Amino acid sequence: MTSTNEDRPESTDAQTLRHALRGVRAAFIFLTRVPVGGFPYQTVEWKWANAHFPLVGAFLGACSGLVYWCACDFDATFAAVLAVATSIWMTGAFHEDGLADSADALGGGIDDKPRVLEILKDSRIGTYGTAGFVMVLLARVALLSKLTALPGLLALVSAHSLARVPPIWIKTFLPYASEGPLAKSRDLESSSSVQVVVATAWGLLLGVLFVPSLTTLIWIALALAILGRFLAWRFDRRVGGYTGDFLGATEQLGEVVVLLAFAITMG
Numbered sequence: 001m002t003s004t005n006e007d008r009p010e011s012t013d014a015q016t017l018r019h020a021l022r023g024v025r026a027a028f029i030f031l032t033r034v035p036v037g038g039f040p041y042q043t044v045e046w047k048w049a050n051a052h053f054p055l056v057g058a059f060l061g062a063c064s065g066l067v068y069w070c071a072c073d074f075d076a077t078f079a080a081v082l083a084v085a086t087s088i089w090m091t092g093a094f095h096e097d098g099l100a101d102s103a104d105a106l107g108g109g110i111d112d113k114p115r116v117l118e119i120l121k122d123s124r125i126g127t128y129g130t131a132g133f134v135m136v137l138l139a140r141v142a143l144l145s146k147l148t149a150l151p152g153l154l155a156l157v158s159a160h161s162l163a164r165v166p167p168i169w170i171k172t173f174l175p176y177a178s179e180g181p182l183a184k185s186r187d188l189e190s191s192s193s194v195q196v197v198v199a200t201a202w203g204l205l206l207g208v209l210f211v212p213s214l215t216t217l218i219w220i221a222l223a224l225a226i227l228g229r230f231l232a233w234r235f236d237r238r239v240g241g242y243t244g245d246f247l248g249a250t251e252q253l254g255e256v257v258v259l260l261a262f263a264i265t266m267g
Helices: 012-031 043-071 076-091 094-107 113-121 127-144 149-162 166-173 193-210 214-239 244-266
Strands: none
Touching: 012 043, 043 076, 043 149, 043 166, 043 193, 076 094, 076 127, 076 149, 094 113, 094 127, 094 244, 113 214, 127 149, 127 244, 149 193, 149 214, 149 244, 166 193, 166 214, 166 244, 193 214, 214 244
């Protein structure tokens, strides 16, 4: 009896490609409120989601950038507020929540790891968390408002995509510090060197496409590398690894770095 294509087992390369492509949808589900469906996802597909975080960031940046583009002629500051609010709405304040929790946990100078992790899991926001969230939010709005319509759009796409590369490096080279991770993030706790390469490639490609100057892109890459390395050292020193909140804080600070570069060179 002649076998059909459906009877033949899927090759390893075909499986890997399918998992990688499904990882794109998984990344959208994890980072945004966009209803892309596709459930259920396998563990390997959630792991592949890490590789596509910069691509999802580019989508978020494009959406908020279009808002900025449309409103910028009215008032740049108002447009910046709308653009930042758009990204917060589309992600459900996912990264902002991580920033606030991280500021609370690390801001008090507490060296006791269990206590730091306890603060991270606390749903309440304290003084450090509020101050950190407000300061970074104001920085994003202030830097973005210095740009005109097109540079602002390019800056938002670049910021949202490039800022999501350092967290992938951190989660690859540091252990997961928290015990009993939430089900939503359990399968994304680690990424392999392959996912790191893909995520970095996405970042470089998107940087080349949307950062107008090669010199500016080089400075951004260097600044993000320094920021990521410093934060990784800080996280490792305080709790012996990373948490999801720490990755969110890293992304938020990365956005500020990229927007600052655009404001200096194009503002």
